[in-house]
Amino acid sequence: MSVSFHLCQPGRGASCGACCGLYNFRDHSRATLTERLGAQTDTFAPLPREPEAYGAAARALKEARTPPLFPAVRVCPLLGFLDAERTRVGCLGHPKVTGGVDLRDCGVYRADICETFTCPSFTWLSDGQARLVQAACADWYLYGLVITDVEFVRGCLRLLEWERAGPVDPEALLARPESLEAMRRLLALKETAPGRGTHAAVFGRFTPDTEGEPISRTLDYAALGARAAPEDEVVLCLGYAPTSLEELTRARELVRTHVRAVAATLPS
Ligand code: SF4
Ligand code: SF4
Structure with a gap:
């Protein structure tokens, strides 16, 4: 591993549930995902911490949910908010969340898979x-x-x-508040780029193949x-699927402007 801390729940406001299927919907906007996670959290909160109750609720949530963007990639109904302020996403079946009992087998993977999985970012x-x-x-939302x-x-x-x-x-960016703020923008x-359209079956750089795999x-x-052009990798990762040179040019310019804004905060 090249990363020295646990990427899933690193603290300081950041948390991730991407591999539990969080974003695997055509509409993966913050508002929609906040609502879904809230509903899942509210469903499990009053239940007895028992496999029967969690299993039944998980099945009901799965049947009622919107079809995923990538059908081959699982979406787990046990994902929810872990804190009262609803700022931290995580597993509602984890023993640290339930108070001791491991209910992750009620989700879409076996508990031992959930326990040991690390995504390529690690x-x-x-x-x-x-x-x-x-x-x-x-x-x-943004961290994941x-x-x-x-x-x-x-x-x-x-x-x-x-540009430079x-x-x-990255340490130079971390050390300067103005650089960090420009880097955040x-x-x-990933969340704010305009004009990406909502019609395309696209998640960042990916689209579903005929088997529903990204x-x-x-x-x-x-x-x-x-x-x-050098910006094209980032343009694709942002989820742009331009259908004209004008659209592509606008997307590249947006990226270039934001990169230049970061560069301008660093000493020459
Ligand atoms: S393994 Fe990767 S995708 Fe899954 S929660 Fe951790 S950081 Fe996110
Ligand atoms: S049970 Fe596994 S897949 Fe489901 S939310 Fe928990 S960690 Fe994610």
Whole structure:
């Protein structure tokens, strides 16, 4: 592992439930997911901490839910808010949450799989990159979107290095409040980038294949009448599926502007 802390529940406002299927819906907006997590939390809260009760509630939630964007990727109804303020997402069947009994077998995986799973970000992000995401995206919705998208994080930092014509140490961004704030605005494009449309079956860089598995998307440069540009990796990770050169140009410009804003906060 290259990351020195546990990415799932690192604290300081950050928490993640991406591998439990949190974002696996065509509408994965903050408002919709907040509502879903709230409903799941409210469903399990009054129940006796027993497999029968949790299993029945999990089945009912599963039957009633919206179809997932990637049918091959499971969505667990045991995901919810862990705190009264509803700022931390996590597993409602975990022994630390139930007060001792392990009810994760009532979810969509076996409890031992939930216990031991680590996503690729544990290996592929550097410690500095992961700490930068934790500090810049200190809320459950944005943190989960960004910490699981290694290509997006690396792509943003690579653009910053091109802009600066030299290496950029994540520590330098962490050390300067104004850099961290500009970095947050760049990474928060995952949530705020306008004009992405809601019609496409797209999650960041991915779209479902015929089996319902996520496959990586590319830009059709010939159809767009465009050449590849350094911003395109990030444009794809943001979920843009441009159908015209004008749309692609606007998306690239948005990324470039935000990268330049981060670069401007660093000493020359
Ligand atoms: S997607 Fe990764 S960081 Fe998020 S909860 Fe799963 S293992 Fe943890
Ligand atoms: S039971 Fe497993 S898959 Fe379901 S929310 Fe808990 S950790 Fe995630």
